[in-house]
Amino acid sequence: MKAVVLLSGGLDSTVCMSVAADAGHELYPVSFLYGQRHNREIECAKKIAAYYGVNKHLIITANMDAIGGSALTANIDVPEGDENRKDIPVTYVPARNLIFLSYALGYAEVLDAGKIYIGVNALDYSGYPDCRPEFIQQFQKLADYTTKAAVQDRKIIRVETPLITLTKAEIVKLGMQNKAPLHLTTSCYRGGDKACGRCDSCLLRLRGFREAGIEDPIEYDFH
Amino acid sequence: MKAVVLLSGGLDSTVCMSVAADAGHELYPVSFLYGQRHNREIECAKKIAAYYGVNKHLIITANMDAIGGSALTANIDVPEGDENRKDIPVTYVPARNLIFLSYALGYAEVLDAGKIYIGVNALDYSGYPDCRPEFIQQFQKLADYTTKAAVQDRKIIRVETPLITLTKAEIVKLGMQNKAPLHLTTSCYRGGDKACGRCDSCLLRLRGFREAGIEDPIEYDFH
Numbered sequence: 493m494k495a496v497v498l499l500s501g502g503l504d505s506t507v508c509m510s511v512a513a514d515a516g517h518e519l520y521p522v523s524f525l526y527g528q529r530h531n532r533e534i535e536c537a538k539k540i541a542a543y544y545g546v547n548k549h550l551i552i553t554a555n556m557d558a559i560g561g562s563a564l565t566a567n568i569d570v571p572e573g574d575e576n577r578k579d580i581p582v583t584y585v586p587a588r589n590l591i592f593l594s595y596a597l598g599y600a601e602v603l604d605a606g607k608i609y610i611g612v613n614a615l616d617y618s619g620y621p622d623c624r625p626e627f628i629q630q631f632q633k634l635a636d637y638t639t640k641a642a643v644q645d646r647k648i649i650r651v652e653t654p655l656i657t658l659t660k661a662e663i664v665k666l667g668m669q670n671k672a673p674l675h676l677t678t679s680c681y682r683g684g685d686k687a688c689g690r691c692d693s694c695l696l697r698l699r700g701f702r703e704a705g706i707e708d709p710i711e712y713d714f715h
Numbered sequence: 716m717k718a719v720v721l722l723s724g725g726l727d728s729t730v731c732m733s734v735a736a737d738a739g740h741e742l743y744p745v746s747f748l749y750g751q752r753h754n755r756e757i758e759c760a761k762k763i764a765a766y767y768g769v770n771k772h773l774i775i776t777a778n779m780d781a782i783g784g785s786a787l788t789a790n791i792d793v794p795e796g797d798e799n800r801k802d803i804p805v806t807y808v809p810a811r812n813l814i815f816l817s818y819a820l821g822y823a824e825v826l827d828a829g830k831i832y833i834g835v836n837a838l839d840y841s842g843y844p845d846c847r848p849e850f851i852q853q854f855q856k857l858a859d860y861t862t863k864a865a866v867q868d869r870k871i872i873r874v875e876t877p878l879i880t881l882t883k884a885e886i887v888k889l890g891m892q893n894k895a896p897l898h899l900t901t902s903c904y905r906g907g908d909k910a911c912g913r914c915d916s917c918l919l920r921l922r923g924f925r926e927a928g929i930e931d932p933i934e935y936d937f938h
Contacts, residue, residue, distance in 0.1 A: 555776050559818065561825030580863045587821030590861050594817045595782065598810030602784030621866040630857040637853045638813050640803045643844040 494605035495652075496596045497521045499549075501536030503697055504655055506677045507663050508611030510670035511654040513544055520603055522550045522596055526588070527557025527565045530683030536676055543673045552595055561586050563681070570681045573695035580619045581692060583681055589622035593631055593651065600649045601639045609652045615659055628653050660700025668706060675709035686713045717741045717828035718875075719819045722772075724759030726920055727878055729900045730886050731834030733893035734877040736767055743826055745773045745819055749811070750780025750788045753906030759899055766896045775818055784809050786904070793904045796918035803842045804915060806904055812845035816854055816874065823872045824862045832875045838882055851876050883923025891929060898932035909936045 495517035499505045512519055521544075523537040534551065541549035560566035562585040570583060589612065596608045612623040621627060632651050641647040655663055667674050679697040680687035687694050689712040701708040718740035722728045735742055744767075746760040757774065764772035783789035785808040793806060812835065819831045835846040844850060855874050864870040878886055890897050902920040903910035910917050912935040924931040 550781055552781050553776060553778050556818075556821065558773055558775050559822045559825055561821070580867050584863055585821075586824040586863070587817050587861060590817040590820065590857070591814065594810050594813040595779075597813065598779065598784070598808075599782045601809040602782055621863055622861050624860070627857070627860045630853075630860045634813070634850070634853040634857045637847070637850045638810060638845050640807055640809070640844055644803050 493607065494518045494520060494603050495607040495609055496600045496603065496605050497609040498592050498596055499523050499537045499540060501533035501540060501677060502679050503674065503677045504611035504613055504663060506540050506674065507667035507672050508609050508655055509540065509544065510667060510672035512609045514670050517607065519544055519546045520548060520605060521546055522552060522599060524552050524554050524592060526554045529564055530681055532683050533678050536678045539676045540673055543676060550599065554591060556585060556588065556591065559586060570691050572690050573692040583692060584620050597635055597638060597649060601641045607650050607652050611655050612653055613655045613658060615657060625656055660696055661703035664700045664704040664706055677710065686711045689714045716830065717743060717826050718830040718832055719823045719828050720744045720832040721815050721819055722746050722760045722763060724756035724763060724900060725902050726897065726900045727834035727836055727886060729763050729897065730890035730895050731832050731878055732763065732767065733890055733895035735832045737893050740830065742767055742769045743771060743828060744769055745775060745822060747775050747777050747815060749777045752787060753904055755906050756901050759901045762899045763896055766899060773822065777814060779808060779811065779814065782809060793914050795913050796915040803844065806915060807843050820858050820861060820872060824864045830873050830875050834878050835876055836878045836881065838880060848879055883919055884926035887923045887927040887929055900933065909934045912937045
């Protein structure tokens with residue numbers, strides 16, 4: 493079966509890709525140039541797609557920077573990480589996962605793919621509303637009303653979220669088990685050549701590797 | 716109140732814009748360059764936005780042609796119109812309204828706008844699944860789970876569909892009543908300098924004007 497995989501080039505989406513590969517699906521990764529400051533993740537995504545030998549890696553230009561409102565797409569500083577933060581942080585990109593899933597749904601319909609994989613995670617997540625199971629469930633309901641495939645031909649495109657209930661440490665372990673190319677991934681919001689090690693995303697990643705008892709194979713600025 | 720208005724440059728979205736203007740909202744029109752063959756509609760949208768004297772007209776580049784699968788975005792001919800057609804036609808663009816609404820939702824959140832206007836129409840429509848009330852209702856449910864505004868701050872962004880139950884003739888009459896600039900609109904899928912008068916979209920428009928007893932102010936190729 494064909495599966496569309498949302499592949500950012502980060503840890504979670506790469507482990508998610510490894511799960512889809514492990515299930516024997518024909519992989520159709522999709523990445524987005526959405527005006528993110530850390531657009532070097534696209535280069536990582538390309539290497540990860542190549543690692544899996546996919547036939548096609550679709551890169552969509554989707555200028556969310558036109559919308560702005562986020563430290564990742566507008567002229568707002570990426571803050572230092574804070575693991576005790578309660579609010580949704582400024583790195584939240586309005587409607588990002590909704591936009592990503594919407595494109596993925598259209599692409600899955602064109603490909604006649606039965607599944608969309610997305611590496612959202614509700615446990616060790618950053619407080620983003622569009623990473624929660626409730627969001628995904630509602631998206632699935634909506635998808636069934638959206639496509640010609642579903643409405644006319646009764647073909648359901650299923651959204652798969654294999655990481656949604658895992659801790660970051662469990663995600664790292666799952667990636668190791670599936671031989672996911674974790675060394676090719678990037679997580680840092682700041683998008684420098686080396687990871688900053690201090691933003692929310694770096695802190696979550698580092699803690700995940702630490703708790704998994706595995707050394708993170710990527711380079712950090714403080715090393 | 717601020718309102719985001721999805722403005723394609725077509726008849727329906729322009730009448731929809733006139734309804735939002737009539738309600739006294741501060742208008743924030745959004746248009747998309749999505750790889751459509753009839754991208755001259757963007758020039759129409761710009762003139763319509765100027766007619767309403769808006770502060771900002773956001774034009775988003777969203778390359779849906781990367782996805783393809785439609786006569787409007789891929790190398791597939793636009794067919795002659797057929798008012799008796801039962802199937803969803805090849806001019807259907809997979810997930811288009813979902814992608815449009817997703818961007819609009821993110822933009823509304825950034826603007827702190829309370830409403831999104833979309834000129835979908837379920838009666839004289841072209842058989843597109845994402846123009847139906849069920850689709851809009853499900854999108855509204857999903858929206859309430861998606862944004863930081865809704866989840867953290869309990870601010871609901873409402874999707875308004877003032878045309879959804881109207882006939883094309885009623886839409887024309889409503890536009891006239893609201894002094895909508897119908898002469899600036901374009902509907903033709905083929906995107907030539909003059910409307911072709913033969914595609915689905917032209918046929919629907921022409922019938923609407925005829926049934927409303929009003930002369931269509933735009934130029935057609937057969938005139």
